Amino acid sequence: MNRWNIPKDLEIKIINRDKSCVYCHSEFNKKSYKELATWEHIDNNAKNISKDNIVLCCTSCNASKGIKMLPEWFNNPYCQKKKINKDTVTSIVKKSIESSD
Numbered sequence: 219m220n221r222w223n224i225p226k227d228l229e230i231k232i233i234n235r236d237k238s239c240v241y242c243h244s245e246f247n248k249k250s251y252k253e254l255a256t257w258e259h260i261d262n263n264a265k266n267i268s269k270d271n272i273v274l275c276c277t278s279c280n281a282s283k284g285i286k287m288l289p290e291w292f293n294n295p296y297c298q299k300k301k302i303n304k305d306t307v308t309s310i311v312k313k314s315i316e317s318s319d
Contacts, residue, residue, distance in 0.1 A: 222257050222264075222267075223264075223267060224257065224267055224272055225267075228267070228268075228269060228272065231269060232269065232272055232273065232274060233274070235269075235310070236255075236273055236274035236275075236308075236310075239253075239255075239274070239275045239276040239279055240258070240273040240274065240275050240307060240308040240310060240311050241275050241276075241279040241283070241302050241307055241308075241311065242275075242276060242278070242279050242300050242302055243306075243308075244276050244278075246274070246276065251277055252276065252277050252278045253276050253277065253278070254276065254277045255274045255275075255276070256274065256275060256276065256277050256280040257272060257273075257274065258272070258273050258274065258275045258279075258280055258283070259271055259272060260272075260273060260288070260310075260311060260314045261287075261314065261318070262285050262286075262287065270310065270313065270314065270317075271314065273308075273310055273311065278296075279296075279302070282294060282296040282297070288304070288311070288314070288315060288318075292304060
């Protein structure tokens with residue numbers, strides 16, 4: 219397990235699935251701090267360690283979202299500027315939104 223308690227096999231699946239930010243779709247870039255891949259709990263529950271809740275997103279989106287729930291975050295100026303909303307996020311995030319409705 220890594221320091222976020224994500225089992226290695228799940229970590230590998232997520233890395234293979236999320237090739238760009240699940241929110242803004244920017245390509246991950248190790249040379250740009252804002253575009254580094256970071257671990258994200260969609261529902262903010264650190265105990266929910268599952269393939270449906272753990273994703274990779276860029277540092278900028280992760281910092282902007284913080285502990286906000288998705289509906290609140292989508293109304294944030296950051297999301298509005300980047301045109302991030304429930305229709306533009308990846309399918310794994312859409313699935314989380316649908317299951318919480």
